[in-house]
Amino acid sequence: xxxxxxxxxxxxxxxxxxxxxxxxxxxxxxxxxxxxxxxxxxxxxxxxxxxxxxxx
Amino acid sequence: xxxxxxxxxxxxxxxxxxxxxxxxxxxxxxxxxxxxxxxxxxxxxxxxxxxxxxxxxxxxxxxxxxxxxxxxxxxxxxxxxxxxxxxxxxxxxxxxxxxxxxxxxxxxxxxxxxxxxxxxxxxxxxxxxxx
Numbered sequence: 001x002x003x004x005x006x007x008x009x010x011x012x013x014x015x016x017x018x019x020x021x022x023x024x025x026x027x028x029x030x031x032x033x034x035x036x037x038x039x040x041x042x043x044x045x046x047x048x049x050x051x052x053x054x055x056x
Numbered sequence: 057x058x059x060x061x062x063x064x065x066x067x068x069x070x071x072x073x074x075x076x077x078x079x080x081x082x083x084x085x086x087x088x089x090x091x092x093x094x095x096x097x098x099x100x101x102x103x104x105x106x107x108x109x110x111x112x113x114x115x116x117x118x119x120x121x122x123x124x125x126x127x128x129x130x131x132x133x134x135x136x137x138x139x140x141x142x143x144x145x146x147x148x149x150x151x152x153x154x155x156x157x158x159x160x161x162x163x164x165x166x167x168x169x170x171x172x173x174x175x176x177x178x179x180x181x182x183x184x185x186x187x
Contacts, residue, residue: 008065008185008186009187011183011184012181012182012183015167018179027170030167031150
């Protein structure tokens with residue numbers, strides 16, 4: 001049966017640090033939830049939550 | 057419970073999501089973004105029962121709201137807020153609220169420390185996708 005119930009599919013929190021000198025550090029997604037367990041597993045495999053800045 | 061990375065729509069956030077369906081909602085939008093520094097010290101991982109951050113710091117940002125598309129047109133509520141540190145901060149928690157102080161929590165998140173020096177800013181984008 002199709003899933004027709006409204007519910008939260010996913011929540012993500014993305015972070016960008018803007019240093020006082022204007023430098024931007026994109027941290028990407030620092031915390032995430034996904035309704036589907038296999039997507040949560042993929043997030044773990046991707047190391048989501050290990051903050052490693054990428055300067056732009 | 058030990059500290060861990062997590063983000064949830066709190067029970068209060070679910071109530072707000074339902075309330076906001078009404079023609080005349082009784083709850084305000086969850087557009088205020090807050091940060092904190094106490095999750096690691098409190099060994100706290102975000103859970104649906106959360107109502108506040110462990111140690112909230114700085115003034116909440118009144119975020120910019122929009123609906124964006126993740127899977128279906130306009131299925132995601134997005135709020136973007138930028139908070140400037142007034143001193144050195146080790147940020148490890150964040151949340152959305154429906155007021156500039158106190159108020160009801162919507163999303164609660166805990167994550168690895170983001171270190172800020174005084175004058176640095178943290179821009180947070182919180183996306184809640186509905187299925």
